[in-house]
Amino acid sequence: MTATKRIFSGVQPTGNLHLGNYLGAIRNWAHLQDDYECIYCVVDLHAITQPQDPATLRASTREVTASLIASGIDPQGSIIFNQSQVTAHAELAWIFNCVAKIGWLNRMTQFKDKAGKNRENASAGLYIYPVLMAADILAYKATHVPVGEDQKQHLELTRDIAGSFNDAYGVEFFPLTEPLIFGEATRVMNLRDGTKKMSKSDESDYTRINLTDDADLIAQKIRKARTDPLPLPGSARELVERPEANNLVGIYAALADISRDAVCAEYDGAQFSGFKNALADLAIAKLSPITGEMRRLLDDPAHIDGILRDGAGRARAMAAPILREVQDIVGFLNP
Numbered sequence: 117m118t119a120t121k122r123i124f125s126g127v128q129p130t131g132n133l134h135l136g137n138y139l140g141a142i143r144n145w146a147h148l149q150d151d152y153e154c155i156y157c158v159v160d161l162h163a164i165t166q167p168q169d170p171a172t173l174r175a176s177t178r179e180v181t182a183s184l185i186a187s188g189i190d191p192q193g194s195i196i197f198n199q200s201q202v203t204a205h206a207e208l209a210w211i212f213n214c215v216a217k218i219g220w221l222n223r224m225t226q227f228k229d230k231a232g233k234n235r236e237n238a239s240a241g242l243y244i245y246p247v248l249m250a251a252d253i254l255a256y257k258a259t260h261v262p263v264g265e266d267q268k269q270h271l272e273l274t275r276d277i278a279g280s281f282n283d284a285y286g287v288e289f290f291p292l293t294e295p296l297i298f299g300e301a302t303r304v305m306n307l308r309d310g311t312k313k314m315s316k317s318d319e320s321d322y323t324r325i326n327l328t329d330d331a332d333l334i335a336q337k338i339r340k341a342r343t344d345p346l347p348l349p350g351s352a353r354e355l356v357e358r359p360e361a362n363n364l365v366g367i368y369a370a371l372a373d374i375s376r377d378a379v380c381a382e383y384d385g386a387q388f389s390g391f392k393n394a395l396a397d398l399a400i401a402k403l404s405p406i407t408g409e410m411r412r413l414l415d416d417p418a419h420i421d422g423i424l425r426d427g428a429g430r431a432r433a434m435a436a437p438i439l440r441e442v443q444d445i446v447g448f449l450n451p
């Protein structure tokens with residue numbers, strides 16, 4: 117069992133990153149670099165579980181990489197790479213496919229959401245998506261995985277797979293990984309419907325704030341966000357039945373690095389129209405530097421490619437001996 121505290125997490129290159137990705141995950145990734153050895157992966161193998169245009173996938177891989185760096189991830193201290201370039205992920209995923217039970221996968225709510233009504237037509241890759249996640253994490257024996265709340269069930273499956281592998285082969289090889297889900301915005305909701313999460317795949321762009329949006333667009337989207345007619349309450353407890361209001365207060369709290377209660381105390385009795393202006397100013401102040409830095413990085417794609425190449429080399433070197441041991445445990449002859 118590894119004694120190091122090692123972080124692994126991933127993000128799909130399937131379009132622009134949005135405020136949910138940033139507040140729920142990526143901002144935390146940047147903070148964790150001080151205390152952990154961190155590996156951050158742009159998961160292109162996961163992306164193709166749903167149809168992707170090759171040129172767009174390549175561009176998104178660079179864009180997402182740029183946004184990770186612009187959000188404060190240090191490509192030298194941490195590792196940033198794209199998943200397809202380290203074959204250990206796919207190899208370990210195969211072994212885990214033979215450990216995971218169909219019953220476990222049938223319970224995955226994200227598969228049901230993504231496959232929708234036409235489940236027969238979903239790719240087999242989409243079905244075993246969480247098994248590949250387990251391989252991503254365990255190829256490095258990562259001990260902690262920072263994610264938004266929507267990934268919780270997948271991380272429980274990762275623990276089941278690790279435990280089941282250890283039991284099946286009578287070893288204590290894989291750690292039981294801990295999820296790290298923290299902050300005031302572990303589940304950022306859709307700006308037009310507070311019961312749905314903010315998502316890259318929603319048809320309307322007004323449901324989310326993208327890290328590529330300029331100041332005017334951010335302000336417009338926040339102004340148009342749905343709310344209810346009541347003013348802000350004095351405490352976060354009173355937001356429970358008010359999903360849209362709760363979401364905006366949560367976003368403000370996360371961006372300002374304070375609690376929801378502190379936001380409510382400050383804006384107790386204020387109308388949402390005024391609060392939205394304050395939120396727009398805050399969001400622009402926090403996001404504009406990231407957007408600017410992303411644009412600067414994207415002007416030099418060769419530099420981004422160099423970072424990914426270097427990261428993949430370092431990731432390969434870490435995963436190779438672990439995969440070799442797994443093959444040994446499983447009984448693959450290495451003549």
Ligand code: TYM
Nearest residue numbers: 125126127128136137140141249263264302303304313314
């Ligand atoms: P992805 O690309 O959907 O999302 C990346 C991260 O953003 C978080 N997130 C959110 N957090 C708060 N509110 C939201 N509305 C919101 N939407 C997304 C996600 O929880 C995630 O942390 N399956 C993963 C990628 C992955 C991975 C892994 C993660 C592949 N292998 C191994 C951890 C470990 C995903 O789809 O992320």
